[in-house]
Structure formats: C-alpha cells, structure tokens
Amino acid sequence: GLIRARLMGARHAAGPVLTYLDSHCECAEGWLEPLLDVIARDSTHVVSPSIEMICDTTFAIRFPRFRKRRFRNKTSPFRMHVGGFDWNLQVSGRRGLFVLGVL
Structure with a gap:
C-alpha cells in the first residue's frame, strides 16, 4: 500500500x-x-x-482558514501547522500552533 x-x-x-x-x-x-x-x-x-482547494464548479482557488489552538504533550514546545478536511472535503486547519511535545 x-x-x-x-x-x-x-x-x-x-x-x-x-x-x-x-x-x-x-x-x-x-x-x-x-x-x-x-x-x-x-x-x-x-x-x-498549506493546501488550497479548487472549486469544482467555478475553478476558483479557495484558501484554507486557520485558527490558533494549543496542544499539550510531555516533551519540549514547538510551533506547527495542522490541517485536514471533513467528509465534504472542506479544508480546515490551524496555523502557528504552540505545541508542547510531539503529537
């Protein structure tokens, strides 16, 4: 695979x-x-x-929206970006997250 x-x-x-x-x-x-x-x-x-989407009807480029959020773990802190999509293939994500440790 x-x-x-x-x-x-x-x-x-x-x-x-x-x-x-x-x-x-x-x-x-x-x-x-x-x-x-x-x-x-x-x-x-x-x-x-970051991954932009192309609208399937207009072919316009849509840019993902990001919001800050905090995650915690046991090791040292670092910044990261997290993104994904839902069942309708709508992109969501977070930019510049302050993360404590490796997820």
Missing part, C-alpha cells in the same frame, strides 16, 4: 530532505523553497505547505 511504498522510498532515499507528494497534488512554482528554508534554519523541523 501507500504507506509501505513511502517507507520503502524513505529507506532508499539518499538526499538530505525527503518530500512526499500525492498523485492528486499539483505544485505551484516556488512551493519547495520556503519549506527548505525552514529546514535549513533548523533541521529538526517537519514542514508541510
């Missing part, structure tokens, strides 16, 4: 950064550089771009 294929790819990867793209994703020009910049400043960061 998908996860096993990604794990196998990670096992054989030789570069300093590993990026996964799903088959239904299309990247805009310049999408990778901001992610690599974050990693270059601190290699312990895990990054992900």
